[in-house]
Amino acid sequence: MESFVPHGASVTIKASDLRGILEYVPLYRGQTFVVAIDGSVVACDNFANVITDIAVLRSLGINVAVVHGIGKQLKDVGAEKNIELSDIYGNNPVDDRTLSIAREVSATVLQTIIDAFATKNIRCVSTNAVRATEVGILSGVDYLNAGRIEKIDFKTLENLLSLGMIPVMTPMAVNREGRVFRINSDLLAADVAVGLGATKLIFLTATRGLMVGDEKAVAVPLEDAKSLMESRRELIDPRVFSKVKCAVRALESTKTQRAHILDGGEFACLLTELFEKVGCGTMIYSDEYQKIRKALPEDAPIIYTLSKNSAREQNLVYRSREEIESKIDTYFVYEMDGSIIAFVSLLDISDGAAELASLHVQPFYQGHDVGTRMVDFVVREAGRAGYKKLFALSTKSAPFFAEVCKFTEVSPSSLPKKRFEKYEASGRHSKVFVRELR
Numbered sequence: 001m002e003s004f005v006p007h008g009a010s011v012t013i014k015a016s017d018l019r020g021i022l023e024y025v026p027l028y029r030g031q032t033f034v035v036a037i038d039g040s041v042v043a044c045d046n047f048a049n050v051i052t053d054i055a056v057l058r059s060l061g062i063n064v065a066v067v068h069g070i071g072k073q074l075k076d077v078g079a080e081k082n083i084e085l086s087d088i089y090g091n092n093p094v095d096d097r098t099l100s101i102a103r104e105v106s107a108t109v110l111q112t113i114i115d116a117f118a119t120k121n122i123r124c125v126s127t128n129a130v131r132a133t134e135v136g137i138l139s140g141v142d143y144l145n146a147g148r149i150e151k152i153d154f155k156t157l158e159n160l161l162s163l164g165m166i167p168v169m170t171p172m173a174v175n176r177e178g179r180v181f182r183i184n185s186d187l188l189a190a191d192v193a194v195g196l197g198a199t200k201l202i203f204l205t206a207t208r209g210l211m212v213g214d215e216k217a218v219a220v221p222l223e224d225a226k227s228l229m230e231s232r233r234e235l236i237d238p239r240v241f242s243k244v245k246c247a248v249r250a251l252e253s254t255k256t257q258r259a260h261i262l263d264g265g266e267f268a269c270l271l272t273e274l275f276e277k278v279g280c281g282t283m284i285y286s287d288e289y290q291k292i293r294k295a296l297p298e299d300a301p302i303i304y305t306l307s308k309n310s311a312r313e314q315n316l317v318y319r320s321r322e323e324i325e326s327k328i329d330t331y332f333v334y335e336m337d338g339s340i341i342a343f344v345s346l347l348d349i350s351d352g353a354a355e356l357a358s359l360h361v362q363p364f365y366q367g368h369d370v371g372t373r374m375v376d377f378v379v380r381e382a383g384r385a386g387y388k389k390l391f392a393l394s395t396k397s398a399p400f401f402a403e404v405c406k407f408t409e410v411s412p413s414s415l416p417k418k419r420f421e422k423y424e425a426s427g428r429h430s431k432v433f434v435r436e437l438r
């Protein structure tokens with residue numbers, strides 16, 4: 001299978017590559033991604049490929065909402081007509097002339113996007129779901145036609161998404177009376193992501209990601225992004241700074257867990273970032289431990305399915321759906337982008353001892369420290385609950401517990417009596433490990 005890259009070269013995709021992508025189908029299906037496309041990306045040679053990437057996301061059942069910018073087009077028209085613009089990116093006061101050019105270029109950029117989706121047979125809709133209000137006077141400066149978001153009609157956006165449409169939003173919006181304002185597209189994208197409960201907010205821009213001086217940040221925890229903004233602001237390009245700020249705004253909401261800043265001029269940037277283990281831009285993600293949570297009754301079916309598969313490989317002991325349902329409050333899950341990628345159970349086995357059981361990390365995510373984090377989490381939980389010992393039994397992952405998680409191998413007879421009897425009866429001959437908690 002071939003796909004095209006700019007400049008006429010071609011890339012061969014092996015049929016086996018599809019397996020990798022298929023891993024993500026259940027992971028992302030039904031989720032919403034907000035893609036913010038800078039005006040410079042709409043204008044670049046790679047734009048048609050960006051649209052192809054979005055078409056792939058749609059074909060995987062991912063809902064996509066698009067917000068576009070107009071900075072480059074405004075700058076170009078300003079230079080062409082020799083007009084000094086009062087604002088380029090929707091952060092400064094917007095005078096009447098700048099507003100009028102912004103309206104014109106915005107309509108052109110929107111049409112370019114709509115036309116490009118049409119070439120992929122994808123239905124998109126330009127909406128007036130955003131209501132603006134004036135920025136007003138800040139520190140004594142009248143921001144004139146600069147607007148801020150007053151309200152977004154998320155119901156309408158959700159309805160469009162449920163029909164398989166891509167809502168496309170421009171950085172122009174009107175107030176109740178129909179007065180037009182220029183708004184900042186990064187901020188609009190962040191607010192749309194929060195309101196739609198999008199799991200990802202993706203900025204496509206003209207840089208390789210978040211560059212701090214000459215260094216590219218690849219994966220940045222939310223807290224680090226916040227401190228970077230405070231301590232190293234002068235080293236960050238102002239355009240990228242705006243994206244980091246808006247990413248932080250979205251990640252502080254409950255649902256959005258990842259924001260990506262990618263070079264929209266790079267071939268297959270979206271697919272590489274989302275589907276390859278090593279992405280191509282910067283990912284800012286919300287705090288690790290927020291992702292490990294107590295399992296809910298509705299998590300039981302997926303835990304059952306995953307644990308059944310793992311039991312087939314003789315990693316885990318088979319547990320029936322009923323057993324998992326009845327013990328669901330002993331499980332913790334690791335959630336990424338709205339999907340469960342790992343789970344573990346913390347069982348009381350009496351005599352002041354607990355057992356770390358049923359630890360499973362989905363194969364695609366193994367080797368990325370998820371297992372270690374789950375173990376650390378359970379050790380903390382068990383300690384907090386007052387247990388003195390934490391046991392773990394394993395047939396195939398003994399080195400993981402002994403060498404990586406620093407559990408000590410002990411004789412099975414060290415288990416509390418009842419658990420030892422069950423151990424003997426099982427005939428699995430698992431190795432037994434323990435961590436002293438105090």
Ligand SMILES: CC(C)(COP(=O)(O)OP(=O)(O)OC[C@H]1O[C@@H](n2cnc3c(N)ncnc32)[C@H](O)[C@@H]1OP(=O)(O)O)[C@@H](O)C(=O)NCCC(=O)NCCS
Nearest residue numbers: 315358359360361366367368369370371372397399400404
């Ligand atoms: C065992 C398991 C939970 C580890 O999860 P994981 O997310 O892959 O582990 P991590 O990425 O945190 O591993 C960190 C380190 O442990 C090592 N490791 C993981 N599994 C290992 C194993 N079975 N043997 C030896 N080392 C192992 C990794 O190579 C990695 O080493 P590194 O830091 O030198 O690169 C996971 O492989 C799994 O779900 N296996 C199937 C189910 C299972 O066996 N569960 C345990 C029984 S309760």
